[in-house]
Each structure stands twice: as structure tokens, then as C-alpha cells.
Amino acid sequence: MREVNLRSIDLNLLVVLEALLEERQVTKAAERLNMSQPAVSRALQRLRHTFSDPLLVRSGDGYDLSERAKQISTDVKSVLANIKQIIAEPQFDPATSKQIIQIAGPDLEMALYLSDLLGVLQDTAPLMQVELDSRPADYFEMLARDDIHFAVSGFGPNVGEDQFHRTVLGQTGLAIVMGANNPLANKEITLDEYLNARHGYVSLTGQGPAFMDTHLKELRRKRTTVLRLTSFMGVADFCETTDLLFMLPVSLIERLAIGRNLVTRPLPTDLKLPDLNIYLYWHARHHNDPMHRWVREQIAHTLNKKVPNMR
Incomplete structure (x- = not known):
């Protein structure tokens, strides 16, 4: 089998080839493709050169397919159908999808x-x-x-x-959450009181530092963190049983506080952050x-x- 360099072949010719193999006549193939008859004739000549075969041969009542053309007719249709499927936008049916x-x-x-x-x-x-x-x-x-x-x-x-x-x-906004028995639970928390308190934080990557610690570093301030969690689910338990403060999104605090002995306080004015x-x-x-x-x-x-x- 001779080696074929696809870069040297105009794959658009396959569309013309399909029409010629099915219509078995240049004129009808040209009408089907909305092309001029001379253009289809030229394409046929290029196809004959590509395949080293006449493809269409004269017969008693017009043209017939060469033996090579008969062999490739089904493959040409299949190849073009596959190309259309590759190019077409994929379909998604939620009713039958198992993704x-x-x-x-x-x-x-x-x-x-x-x-x-x-x-x-x-x-x-x-x-x-x-x-x-x-x-x-x-x-x-x-x-x-x-x-x-x-x-x-x-x-x-x-x-x-x-x-x-x-x-x-x-x-959502950001706020402080703590146990109801925390000494800071019933007052407006100052920046100094916040910095002098003990803190926990949730690290979603399992690594530090916390977002607030980075923010405080920019302000040249520092707080004391003694607990790092990797899930929000333990926050309520630690707040209720220790003096720890956590800074969390308000939407999460509201969900955590259901049925728990927790208190939410706003951040100190000097630490106000935009909504998240x-x-x-x-x-x-x-x-x-x-x-x-x-x-x-x-x-x-x-x-x-x-x-x-x-x-």
C-alpha cells in the first residue's frame, strides 16, 4: 500500500466524490452540490489523480462505477458521517444521561x-x-x-x-462567632480586644495562614491563633466549649448556629471588610x-x- 500524505489532499473533494458515486453523473452531482458542471468535472479529474483510478467509466447507458469506486463507496459515506459527527455540537439529554x-x-x-x-x-x-x-x-x-x-x-x-x-x-458579610458564654459575647468588640483574644480558623486547603491573618499583617497587627480546622462542621463545638473566636461568612454562621449556643458579633470597625x-x-x-x-x-x-x- 502506497503511503498517503493527507496534507497534500483536499478533503473537500470527498463531498464531491460522495455525490458522484451516488449520482453516477457529473451533471446530476453538480445540481445536487449547487456547483457548476465544469467545477465538478475538474474535481473528478483531481479525484482520479488522487485515487489513480477512473472512478466513473462510460457504459452503454451513461456512466458506471469502477471496481475501486464500488469498494470505497460505503467507506466514503461513513467517513463523511464521522467527520460531521466530530464537528457537530455534542448533544446532552438530562433525562437519559448517566454522567x-x-x-x-x-x-x-x-x-x-x-x-x-x-x-x-x-x-x-x-x-x-x-x-x-x-x-x-x-x-x-x-x-x-x-x-x-x-x-x-x-x-x-x-x-x-x-x-x-x-x-x-x-x-455574604463576615462576622465573628463565639460561644454564648464568651466574655465578649454581649459587647461591641474593639480592635484591641479582638487582637488579644484567642482565635480559631478554618483552612479549606489544610494550610495557613488565614485570610484575616494576612489582612492583619498588611495593617502591621497580629492576633493569636491556637486552632486550625479543615471543616466548618466542628466550629460550633469549639465555640461552645472554649473562649475561641472564629471569623466566618454570615451565611455559614446562620446555618451553624441553628440549635447551638452561639453568638454573632460584628467585626471591629477598624477591621471592616467588604462582603464576600x-x-x-x-x-x-x-x-x-x-x-x-x-x-x-x-x-x-x-x-x-x-x-x-x-x-
Whole structure:
């Protein structure tokens, strides 16, 4: 078999070849392709040179297929169908899809913003599965490695920001949470009182320092941290049994405080921070994937808002 250099071949000729093999006549093939008869004749000459075969041969009542043309007729149709399938936009049917949606993020934030997604899947995509991963990790690295489809985070990536798209799930303020018996529970907390207190914090990556410690360093101040957690679930227990203060998003504090002996206080005036946006992130490689688009639309719908512009 002779070696074929595809770069030297005009693959558009395959479309003409398919018409010629089916119509067995230049004139009819030209009408079918909306081309001029001379243009199809020239294409036939190029095809004969490419295949080293006449392809169409004169017969008593017109033209017939050469033996080589008969052999390749089915393959040509199949090749063109495969090319169309490759180029065409992939289809996604939630009713029959068995895909697994993998999402990573803090446990409480995922419960707060994504809990209604399961109800949507139950009704419209009963065969799809959701895997929620709240283990401490760099969620942006997981997205970059294609380990997950989505990440929930109130913070942005440290590097490679142009790799990711995001949409806002919600917005929340930041506040202090502590046990109701804490000496600071019933007063406005000053900056000095805040700095002299003992603190705990939640590290979603399993590493430090905390966001507040970085902010204090910029102000040339420092607080005392004695506990680092990798999950929000233990915050209430430690607040109730110790004198520790935690700074958390208000939306999470409200969920943690249900049935617990906790108190929420505003941050000292000197430490006021802007509200925190909670984002759903995904990698650029999946931005146009129909399954991803559908999931984003369902999440937006459950949050009673329109799908925002994706950056």
C-alpha cells in the first residue's frame, strides 16, 4: 500500500466524490452540490489523480462505477458521517444521561448553595449522580487537573486565573462567632480586644495562614491563633466549649448556629471588610460543554436568578 500524505489532499473533494458515486453523473452531482458542471468535472479529474483510478467509466447507458469506486463507496459515506459527527455540537439529554457531576468545596457552602440541585436532578435527570468533595484541597488545582467539574469558593485562584470561569452563587458579610458564654459575647468588640483574644480558623486547603491573618499583617497587627480546622462542621463545638473566636461568612454562621449556643458579633470597625462573593468556578475546557451548561443553568434556576454573563 502506497503511503498517503493527507496534507497534500483536499478533503473537500470527498463531498464531491460522495455525490458522484451516488449520482453516477457529473451533471446530476453538480445540481445536487449547487456547483457548476465544469467545477465538478475538474474535481473528478483531481479525484482520479488522487485515487489513480477512473472512478466513473462510460457504459452503454451513461456512466458506471469502477471496481475501486464500488469498494470505497460505503467507506466514503461513513467517513463523511464521522467527520460531521466530530464537528457537530455534542448533544446532552438530562433525562437519559448517566454522567457524574463532581463538585468540590466547603461542606456548608455546598449545602447552602447546591442542596436544591439534587431535587432538580431527581425530577429531570434521574440517572445522573453528584459527587461532593469537601476534603481540604486546592480546588483550583483540582479543576486544572480535570479531577472535578466545579468548585465552590469565596476566593479566587492564586495563579492561572484566565483558565477559569465563574458565576456568583451568593454574597455574604463576615462576622465573628463565639460561644454564648464568651466574655465578649454581649459587647461591641474593639480592635484591641479582638487582637488579644484567642482565635480559631478554618483552612479549606489544610494550610495557613488565614485570610484575616494576612489582612492583619498588611495593617502591621497580629492576633493569636491556637486552632486550625479543615471543616466548618466542628466550629460550633469549639465555640461552645472554649473562649475561641472564629471569623466566618454570615451565611455559614446562620446555618451553624441553628440549635447551638452561639453568638454573632460584628467585626471591629477598624477591621471592616467588604462582603464576600461565593462563586461557582469551572475550567475553560468545559465552558461550552452542554452538560456543564445545563448544570449551571439548573443551579442558577434554583437560586432564583437568571444565568449571569460568564467571564
